Amino acid sequence: MTLEADTLANTRDQLAQLVQANDRNSIETILENSSTSELARAVAMLDEHERGKLLDLIGAETAADLVEQLPSIQAVQLLEDAQPDQAAAVVNELPSDLQADLLSDLDAEDAEAILSRMQPNEAASARRLRSYDENVAGGLMITELLHYPAEWTVSQVIDDLQLKADEYRDYQIQYTYVCGEDQTLIGVLRLRDLLIGSRTRRLQDIMIPNPLSVPDTLSLEALHGFFQQHHFLGAPVVGASGQLVGVVQRSDVDQAWIEQQDRSFLRRQGIVSGEEIRAMPLLERARGRFMWLSLNIVLNLLAASVISHFESTLAAVIALTAFLPIISDMSGCSGNQAVAVSIRELMLGLAKPSDLLRVWLKEISVGLLNGLAVGAIMGFIAWFWKGNIVLGLVVGVALALNTMVAVSIGGIVPLVLRRLGRDPAVASGPLLTTVTDMCGFFLVLSLATVFIDYLI
């Protein structure tokens, strides 16, 4: 552990020092010998000025290797802080899907500055890919693919592969596509199909005809489903008229899916933008968090107004105050458990927005069991702690009822939000907590008001 910490401290300090000293060779040696996460952390610890210098110092190819390894938010930061000329040279070296992703994440101005300095054909391809939404097949695909006319023979293909071996070096060529007129996709070949059998056969005779393909507008979620269902490493992407425009790879879809879950996780925890690493500027980080905190103030005031309404009851039974946060917190937990299961079932495709009734029945039965359990426990605790059986009853009954309310809302709200086309992760938490708080406070305080004579 200590050793590891030392290595890192070294990598970071060295990197900073070498950037200061313009020592290009030593930097390249460090980059070659560090693991991805060491690099990511070392780069995260550079300041803006040092990051700007880093890309300018090392060669475009080394820089492209570095950019490929970093999480996209760091890669964008690095390109922003570099000179546009140098940034363009780096982007030229990246695979087409990463080019498009990073350019989409940059400010429009920065992106344009880089595009105008890129090689014309690379820039044109990047602009075309950038016109797609980042999370549809067109935005995730790469355009580096092999396709041949149906009349070609196996040996013609093999000659081409040998001739252009250098150009194809970085291609993912598990599949080779066969196209008809106007680039229409008509078949697919696995490499092994070329390997086995005679070299004089024509592609049209050995290809798998009418291959499965995905439209360039297919959503990330649908793509994830597609690769769950089919054990392919990649799928051809076709445009509106059936022409082959690219190939989307399973690994890129998985990666994008993980990143989407990641953003969704941060949003669910109250970072509205869904993006924060601690290397981002302070004000940007504070703002992303504050947006949610300020909304939360409003929601909390709604709940507090219920308490305020019952001040006379509370004044008479001051012992109740200690139980208000407990009821709020316990109900929140029960509700969040239901939210979590619903979000997961939506993701796995086990629940759909139309399953409201089934989900509610499943939730209310768990809520009944656990509500009775925690209600009984808290009721006894309140009874023995404050020495009043009616106080115990009031707290226990309120908690039991509110647990059932919380699981019902928690189970159903994510489905409703999905039906409305919203990210179920974002709004479920705060919405839920406010309503269960209000309901919980109302239950316990109105019960206490009814039985006030037995409580004082």
Added chain:
Amino acid sequence: MTLEADTLANTRDQLAQLVQANDRNSIETILENSSTSELARAVAMLDEHERGKLLDLIGAETAADLVEQLPSIQAVQLLEDAQPDQAAAVVNELPSDLQADLLSDLDAEDAEAILSRMQPNEAASARRLRSYDENVAGGLMITELLHYPAEWTVSQVIDDLQLKADEYRDYQIQYTYVCGEDQTLIGVLRLRDLLIGSRTRRLQDIMIPNPLSVPDTLSLEALHGFFQQHHFLGAPVVGASGQLVGVVQRSDVDQAWIEQQDRSFLRRQGIVSGEEIRAMPLLERARGRFMWLSLNIVLNLLAASVISHFESTLAAVIALTAFLPIISDMSGCSGNQAVAVSIRELMLGLAKPSDLLRVWLKEISVGLLNGLAVGAIMGFIAWFWKGNIVLGLVVGVALALNTMVAVSIGGIVPLVLRRLGRDPAVASGPLLTTVTDMCGFFLVLSLATVFIDYLI
């Protein structure tokens, strides 16, 4: 939307009816024509008895296709509810890594019943794989791979590929491995290397020597890092003495990684087992949730005891009660935001347990800004709502200070838990909330006690 709901209702009802009617052919037609998520949902809606019959009705191969498509928790359920003979026939047809995974997830007794009925060689291989932890390279690898002696020529390999084309049909053969004595891994061949050039060359002359490999004990996290760093589709797995034992594929690592995040998400939201779908038995679901709720009662009582301690202050300034849940909730939110960023940075490798000081400095600066902001807002609200400027000051200052406490704890606790070798996701939430509640209640109530003369 309506159409989709109808289709599903049909799939589900049909499936249940056809199972009742023992109509094997129609069931197989439905299975072939439904999407993965339709199937998963339709199966989720069958009861235990119907699920038991389903596998017994359809052929082993169709059943294996179905099992491969379902989320693992559903697949396990299906195998448990089937007759052991039929379950064994299905497991025979599955790829080796899935065999081992499902058998590990079954009760020991059920697994043994199935293993003893499987084909001897399949059972032996499954037992060997099952001896690995599910989340290390040995547990994730498949054993269906191609390896040849170094002295073989390309044409010998191609002959073998043609001869055994049927057996290799389901293999992932992007890579072919070259082994020396005792199965020691000495080289790797890409399919394209076989394709290009003369067929008389020996493998030892065209292979990539000393290929990167991973030990069979490598953890999922390290594997995820490996595939982040190297753009391979798979990596050979070697045993303690360097012998080739399997191949681990990027797609399986990504899948396992997603499932681990998934479980971690459920645990973080209070489902202790990290596993719940609503098709599980009621008692099991209630128990998984109750374990956390009962721990939460204890934690909440700690916080409530702080409130109880200040009952005389509260009795004198009853207006304060409405602000206790607000301070608790707002601080909890700020703390959770910090927890989320730390968990994410740990996952991305941007933070390590040794970064405590850096993380704390980054958090305390955001905490200072947002603490001042929400403290000022809540202070003014308290002042104007309750008409007492000192009450406003007490609430505002307590909230500001507690926000800084919350982000400090929230940022640091996940790093400490990781250093202790615990899942940072599990304990961060409840630990954090309890401490920030106690601290927040103490701050606002002790401040109020000090300034009690100005508050009444």
